[in-house]
Amino acid sequence: MLKLYGGARSRASIVQWYLEEIQVPYEFVKLDMQAGEHLKPEYLAINPVGKVPAIVDGDFQLWESGAILLYLAEKYGKTPLSLEERAVFSQWVLFGNSTLATGIFVEANREREMPRLLNALNEIFSKQA
Ligand SMILES: N[C@@H](CCC(=O)N[C@@H](CS)C(=O)NCC(=O)O)C(=O)O
Incomplete structure (x- = not known):
């Protein structure tokens, strides 16, 4: 296992x-x-x-x-992913591990980065069913 x-x-x-x-x-x-x-x-x-x-x-x-x-x-994964689907999967994983993590955990960046990142995420998720 x-x-x-x-x-x-x-x-x-x-x-x-x-x-x-x-x-x-x-x-x-x-x-x-x-x-x-x-x-x-x-x-x-x-x-x-x-x-x-x-x-x-x-x-x-x-x-x-x-x-x-x-x-x-x-x-x-249940279904094989296309090249584009794999790319989008990588995009979100790398975004979480680099751009978002740096925005959250690096204190000097937080105030500048988090509002724009969270606004963008709100925008993206509000368009998803
Ligand atoms: N980029 C790595 C970060 C790994 C990481 O920093 N893990 C922390 C726990 S959340 C750790 O093992 N810290 C122990 C140490 O630094 O001694 C990942 O996402 O796997």
């Missing part, structure tokens, strides 16, 4: 959410990050950078939440 490595409150929840949505069975391996389990050799053998999330799917290991989402969509 696919294993998802994460901490108590970590970006592993992004992957967990998606696994639940696409109904792929998985085992959640909760690392005690306060105790530094993510920096122990056993976990560094899975992600040498020592960050969560990471997955182990059979013989395959992968880290970085965005890369994991793209992999899961390709492997477990």
Whole structure:
């Protein structure tokens, strides 16, 4: 069974959410990050950078939440995606992991970036059924 490595409150929840949505069975391996389990050799053998999330799917290991989402969509998605659909999927994953994350988490950017990003998102989502 696919294993998802994460901490108590970590970006592993992004992957967990998606696994639940696409109904792929998985085992959640909760690392005690306060105790530094993510920096122990056993976990560094899975992600040498020592960050969560990471997955182990059979013989395959992968880290970085965005890369994991793209992999899961390709492997477990119900219908094959066209080039354009894959591109839009990448667009949203990269937007979340870079543009939006920088706007939220980099304090110096927050005031300038968040209103315009949230306004744009409101606009986009209000047009969707
Ligand atoms: N860009 C990475 C960020 C990973 C990341 O920073 N994870 C945090 C938890 S949310 C972590 O492992 N922190 C532990 C540390 O830096 O020692 C991703 O999206 O997977």
